[in-house]
Amino acid sequence: MTEAPAPSAPTDGARLSRRGVERLDLLLLTIEALDLNGGEAMVWTSQQMGLQAQFPNRVELWKRRCHNPLRRTTRRDQLDPVDAESLICLVCAMADRLYPMLHQLLSSREPEQLTQQRWQLFHERLRDLIEERMNPRREAVVRLLTMEPAGPLHRQLISTLAFCAGPGGIDRLRATLLDPTP
Amino acid sequence: MLKTTYQYEQTAARLVVEGFPDLSAGQSNEAIGILSSWRLQLIGAPELEGTRDHLEALMAAVMPYARHRLSGVQRRFGLEDGFVSIAPDQANHRLELRSSREGVEPLQLKLDDAELADLVRCLDRLRLDNRVKLTWTFPEDRPLKHQEIVDRIPLQKRLGPPLLAGVALAACTIATAWLVPLPQGTKETSPAPAPVDKPETQSDR
Numbered sequence: 001m002t003e004a005p006a007p008s009a010p011t012d013g014a015r016l017s018r019r020g021v022e023r024l025d026l027l028l029l030t031i032e033a034l035d036l037n038g039g040e041a042m043v044w045t046s047q048q049m050g051l052q053a054q055f056p057n058r059v060e061l062w063k064r065r066c067h068n069p070l071r072r073t074t075r076r077d078q079l080d081p082v083d084a085e086s087l088i089c090l091v092c093a094m095a096d097r098l099y100p101m102l103h104q105l106l107s108s109r110e111p112e113q114l115t116q117q118r119w120q121l122f123h124e125r126l127r128d129l130i131e132e133r134m135n136p137r138r139e140a141v142v143r144l145l146t147m148e149p150a151g152p153l154h155r156q157l158i159s160t161l162a163f164c165a166g167p168g169g170i171d172r173l174r175a176t177l178l179d180p181t182p
Numbered sequence: 183m184l185k186t187t188y189q190y191e192q193t194a195a196r197l198v199v200e201g202f203p204d205l206s207a208g209q210s211n212e213a214i215g216i217l218s219s220w221r222l223q224l225i226g227a228p229e230l231e232g233t234r235d236h237l238e239a240l241m242a243a244v245m246p247y248a249r250h251r252l253s254g255v256q257r258r259f260g261l262e263d264g265f266v267s268i269a270p271d272q273a274n275h276r277l278e279l280r281s282s283r284e285g286v287e288p289l290q291l292k293l294d295d296a297e298l299a300d301l302v303r304c305l306d307r308l309r310l311d312n313r314v315k316l317t318w319t320f321p322e323d324r325p326l327k328h329q330e331i332v333d334r335i336p337l338q339k340r341l342g343p344p345l346l347a348g349v350a351l352a353a354c355t356i357a358t359a360w361l362v363p364l365p366q367g368t369k370e371t372s373p374a375p376a377p378v379d380k381p382e383t384q385s386d387r
Contacts, residue, residue: 106296107294107296108296109225109294155295162295163251163252163299165299165303167310168305168309171323172323176325179325180326180327182334
C-alpha cells in the first residue's frame with residue numbers, strides 16, 4: 001500500500017550515489033534551460049516551500065549542486081541526505097511550475113514545426129549551460145554536448161520532469177535517483 | 183446522504199470520482215469512503231467509466247509503469263486477464279482496458295508521453311487527496327533491482343564491449359606470437375669436454 005508523502009517538507013533524506021547526484025543536478029540544469037530566470041525561481045520556490053534553511057540564497061544552492069562530479073568546480077565530500085531531499089522536492093516543485101512547457105515539448109498534438117523549434121531552443125540553452133558549468137574533459141560531459149535536439153537523452157530529461165512534477169512525483173524521483181548504477 | 187463528487191484535471195485528462203462518506207468509520211460529509219463510480223476523459227478518446235475495482239486496476243498498472251519509465255525500464259504492467267494493462271508501443275504507450283461485461287472487446291488507447299503524464303498527475307492528485315479515504319494497492323516507489331537496470335540495456339550493447347575486448351586480447355596474443363622470434367632450439371648432444379690442465383703436484387716432480 002502506498003501512503004501519501006509529505007508534499008514539501010523534506011524527510012530524513014536519501015544518500016545519493018555519485019550517479020544520482022549527477023542526474024539530480026542535470027535535472028536542475030534542464031529546469032534552468034527551460035526557464036531563463038531559473039536560478040532565481042529556484043531560490044524563490046525553495047523559500048515558498050520553507051527550505052530557506054537549506055538554500056537561503058543562490059550561492060548556497062550552487063554549493064550543494066557542486067557535489068556533482070561533472071562540474072568544473074566540484075566538491076569532494078558527499079551530498080548531505082537532507083540537502084539531497086530538499087533538492088528532490090525543489091525539482092518536483094519546479095517541474096510542477098514548468099509543466100505547461102514540458103507538456104508542449106512532449107505532446108504529439110502540437111504543430112510539428114513549432115515543436116521542433118521549441119526543442120531546438122531548449123537544446124541550445126542546455127548546451128550553453130553545460131559548456132559554461134561542466135568540465136569538458138569528462139567523457140560524460142562530451143556525450144551531453146553531442147546530444148541531438150529532441151534526441152532520446154533530451155526526451156528522457158523532459159519526460160522525467162513531467163512524470164515527477166508536483167508533490168506526487170517526489171517518491172518516484174527519489175526512487176529513480178537511488179537506482180543502482182548498471 | 184448526498185453524493186460527493188471530486189474532479190481532478192490536468193491539461194488533456196479529467197478524472198471524476200463520485201462516492202459517499204463511510205459514516206460507520208466516522209468520516210465527515212465531505213469525505214469519500216465508498217466509491218460509487220468514476221469517469222476518465224482523455225482528449226481524443228472515448229470516456230471511460232467503471233467501479234472501484236477498475237480504478238484500482240488502473241492505478242495499479244499506470245503508477246508502477248510511470249515509475250519504471252523514469253528509470254528507463256520499458257515493460258508491460260497489469261495482469262494479462264486483468265481490467266487494465268499498459269505497455270510501451272514504440273515511442274508511445276498502449277493502455278488496454280477490458281470490460282467486466284462479456285462479449286465486449288478490449289479498448290486500446292494510444293497515449294503519448296504528455297497524455298500519460300497528465301493521467302499520472304490526475305491519479306497522483308486522487309491518491310494524495312485527504313478527502314478520498316480509499317487505500318490503493320500498488321507497490322511503493324522503491325529503487326529498482328540491479329538486474330532490472332541491467333536488463334534495460336540491449337544484449338548486444340551489454341555483451342559487445344567484453345566480446346570486443348576478448349577478440350582484441352586474442353588478436354594481440356596471436357600477433358605477439360608471430361612477431362616476436364622464439365629462442366633457437368638447443369642441441370641435444372653435449373659438447374666435447376675441454377682438456378683440463380692438471381695442476382702439478384709435488385709427487386709428479
